[in-house]
Amino acid sequence: MFLSVTGALFAGFLNTLKLFVLTLLFSLPLGLIISFGSMKNLKLLRYPVKFFIWIIRGTPLMLQLLVIYYGPGIILHANIWGSGDNGRFSAALVAFVINYACYFSEIFRGGIQSIPVGQYEAGQVLGMTKHQIFTKIILLQVIKRIIPPISNEVITLVKDTSLARVIAVYEVIWEGQSFIKSAGIIWPLFYTGIFYLLFSGLLTLLFGYIEKKLDYFKIK
């Protein structure tokens, strides 16, 4: 029994992990782009971006999952997600990427705006380009600043992936819960908790390591 539960949970957790990794892969760069939009002087761009961030951060991720999965088919009569597991997974991924990109964008914005203007000006008077100033001076300081809030968000993401089951993406809790019905046992659910604990523990160690790596300099 234990082995078959373990096998099922691993299969579910693989899906959890896939959703987690792909969400980070796309939402981190997208978040950076959104944060640039939310900092633009151009009101025509800034206000719509801020409005969008408000909508996404102001509504539950579960609602967004449902709307993104069912919305196109019902409103536009277009089956953009395709059928089966892959279609549901893609819809879940898009919802997660949009949601997390908005949260990340606010963290990036806070980090970028916390860097003193003197850092930019020092780069400017030394003849550096905007791009050089950002990549050679600003970026690493921003990363150092935002590692703690990003680590919070990433650990939340590990657990949020379980919401994908609302559109029937079979992740680890789904698998664990199925044993209640099929075998009348609850311990596989506790077992799923171990998966989350171990994985978030691993991430905590990883972020601790990155923080330590960036300890060699201090920001005023």
Added chain:
Amino acid sequence: MSFLEVKNIKKNFGNTEVLKDISFDMDKGQVVSVIGSSGSGKTTLLRCLNFLETPDSGSIRIKDELLFDSSVNTALSEKEIRKKRLHFGLVFQSFNLFPQYTAIDNICLAPSLLSKEDPSIDASAIRDRAYELLIQMGLSNRVDNYPHELSGGQQQRVAIARALALNPDILCFDEPTSALNPELTGEVLKVIRELADKKTTMIIVTHEMSFARDVSDIAIFMDKGVIVEQGPSKEIIDSPRLERTKQFLAYYR
């Protein structure tokens, strides 16, 4: 023709006239100090020279090269501005060293980046030159330290070396010692004095009156966005002619 010619510079921030009509010139190898109370426009003037602000009108000419002229109404590209501002170096009140780089890497960063687009810069010589500058600043034992490991005076001396590494025609200082206690102020002023002895062309915004008198050739006294009085620094600071200058200098006696 003078080395630097600043003519009729005006600058407004919203409805506030920060620079009303600033004109002065200086020769190569001269040191000019700009004195005056806070809010008189001294810093804005330096920022205009370094293209951190764009004047609303006026012109700036250096070595016969017209850097800025408001009557020639063309928007400058980033590339042009970068090239023009390299005539000037700027040392900030708050040092603004890059915290993630060691002292020597702070100095090497900009020259290394420039050498990639300008083949006339010898990339292999950059580090040696940076090291020389650190020795000149009395920091030979601080080469590989990060800014947070340095005192304010040491940070400011690294910042001076960083500005010098690009060989600017004119090195500007914006109240270089205002963030330092008297002990550290001394070590920074000593370095600037040595630069003056080597005939480095400098414009120094400062509240250190005795230093300004001793080190600079010309003093410019600014008040409310205009140059009230300018002339040989000893004359201006020891025996100002105008009432407003006397009033200001009375605070320093």
